[in-house]
Amino acid sequence: xxxxxxxxISGLKVGHFTHxxxxxxCTVVLTPQGAVAxxxxxxxxxxxxxxxxxxxxxxxxxxxxxxxxxxxxxxxxAASGVMRWLEEHGHGLCVGPVRVxxxxxxxxxxxxxxxxxxxxxxxxxxxQAGYQACVQASHQPLTQGNVGAGTGATLGKMNGPHCxxxxxxxSAALTVNGVTVAALVVCNALGDVVDPLTGxxxxxxxxxxxxxxxxxxxxxxxxxxxMQSVPVGSNTTIGVVATDAVLTKPQAQRLAQVAHDxxxxxxxxxxxxxxxxxxxxxxxxxxxxxxxxxLLSTLAAEVTARAVVKAVQAATELRLGSHWWPAMTRVxxxx
Numbered sequence: 001x002x003x004x005x006x007x008x009i010s011g012l013k014v015g016h017f018t019h020x021x022x023x024x025x026c027t028v029v030l031t032p033q034g035a036v037a038x039x040x041x042x043x044x045x046x047x048x049x050x051x052x053x054x055x056x057x058x059x060x061x062x063x064x065x066x067x068x069x070x071x072x073x074x075x076x077x078a079a080s081g082v083m084r085w086l087e088e089h090g091h092g093l094c095v096g097p098v099r100v101x102x103x104x105x106x107x108x109x110x111x112x113x114x115x116x117x118x119x120x121x122x123x124x125x126x127x128q129a130g131y132q133a134c135v136q137a138s139h140q141p142l143t144q145g146n147v148g149a150g151t152g153a154t155l156g157k158m159n160g161p162h163c164x165x166x167x168x169x170x171s172a173a174l175t176v177n178g179v180t181v182a183a184l185v186v187c188n189a190l191g192d193v194v195d196p197l198t199g200x201x202x203x204x205x206x207x208x209x210x211x212x213x214x215x216x217x218x219x220x221x222x223x224x225x226x227m228q229s230v231p232v233g234s235n236t237t238i239g240v241v242a243t244d245a246v247l248t249k250p251q252a253q254r255l256a257q258v259a260h261d262x263x264x265x266x267x268x269x270x271x272x273x274x275x276x277x278x279x280x281x282x283x284x285x286x287x288x289x290x291x292x293x294x295l296l297s298t299l300a301a302e303v304t305a306r307a308v309v310k311a312v313q314a315a316t317e318l319r320l321g322s323h324w325w326p327a328m329t330r331v332x333x334x335x
Contacts, residue, residue: 005142005171006184009242011035011284014184015137016148017078017130022123023113023318026069026078027148027169028133029184029240029282032091034062036283038252039104042260043236046276049076050104054280056250060102064091065134066240066280067105068149068186071124079105081130106238106278108188110152112161114320142171142184145314149238153188154325155312156204157235158217158269160228163206166318166325170311172303179289181299183259185239185307189267190230190274192217193312193328196265196305203312203328212326218268236276237263239307241300245291247283256281258297262304279304 007014011031018025039054049067053060065082069075083101086092092099111121133148144150150169157164167189173182187193192204192214205215215225241259259279263270271277281300317327 003141004173006173006182006240006242007139007142008173008180009182009244009284010286012242013137013139014142015133016143017125017133018147018151019123019125023152024070024110024124025148025151026067026075026125026129026133028082028130028137029066030134030137031282031284032064032086032089034064036061036247036249036252037063038249038256038281039278040253040256040260041278042271043275043277044273046278047073047076047107048105048278049079050102053102054104056253060093061249063102063104065101065103067103067130068238069105069107069125070110070149070152072107072109072111075107075125076105077127078125078130079103081127082134084127085131085134104280108149108153108186108236108238109234110188112234113152113154144168144170144310146316149186150311153186155187155189156192156206157190157230158227159205159215161230162209164325165203165206166315166327168311168315170307170309170314172306172310174299174303176295176299179243179245179287179295181241181243181296181303183239183241183303183307185237185304185311187237187308187311188235189237189270190235190272191267191269193267193308195309202309230274235274237267238278239304240280240282241304242282242284243296244284244287245289245296246285247291251291251293252281252283254293255296255300259300259304261301263308266305266308
């Protein structure tokens with residue numbers, strides 16, 4: 001298995017749109033034939049669309065795509081373009097003579113990742129961006145890092161946004177006993193990213209804007225460090241965890257819930273009042289395997305944590321005017 005990404009799941013296609021004019025973009029996960037879906041929103045400042053529809057007690061059973069986007073609430077418009085593409089290709093919920101594609105979405109705030117020239121923050125993913133992401137969608141292993149919804153992602157903003165580092169998009173997959181679980185995560189966290197296997201601090205808040213030395217938020221908070229001013233809702237880690245096992249809607253919701261354990265293992269702090277952390281879950285059922293929720297839960301948390309780590313490992317530094325967001329590759333190893 002050399003596809004260590006979400007597209008290892010049979011029945012899923014993923015496409016990116018990366019904006020040429022400003023660091024932002026969107027990523028679409030397409031399941032045109034429909035997949036059972038769930039969601040769990042843990043952060044206190046989310047930006048989402050169609051999440052109520054995914055409640056196990058609600059009627060619609062399948063979705064046809066998931067959108068992850070930059071652009072804050074404006075980026076939710078990308079889902080309209082995905083709906084248009086799906087409709088043109090004959091996919092959606094059949095309602096009499098009409099097909100209505102079901103496309104939930106979640107966004108990150110990346111409007112401040114620019115050179116602060118007049119009007120730059122008005123450049124954000126729109127419906128056409130979502131449509132183009134569908135055009136680019138494929139079953140191929142994913143490009144990761146500063147691409148699609150991860151283009152403008154940053155992390156480690158607890159010492160102020162000017163001491164942040166570059167986040168990004170990462171993906172990982174595992175297959176055990178004939179069942180595959182995979183995750184795609186866009187890491188735009190307030191907190192630091194750590195390697196859950198070693199506890200090593202990988203990327204996060206820096207001590208000063210011109211330094212590569214990491215603050216270590218956990219140690220700083222325990223020592224009484226007071227967080228610098230960070231705009232509400234300017235952080236968020238969002239993603240999709242998927243399996244080819246057969247799921248019901250309640251099981252999909254449970255899978256989304258336990259996948260957040262992977263965020264808690266790899267991001268500190270997580271689920272804060274200033275983050276909008278949201279994870280979707282998809283079950284394509286293409287393996288035909290019966291559901292073992294204990295195994296799926298273990299795998300979901302594992303691949304989510306790995307996807308966070310891969311997001312920062314694949315990120316590259318960004319300079320815009322006098323602003324600098326270094327990447328993990330520039331930072332000395334921190335015990």
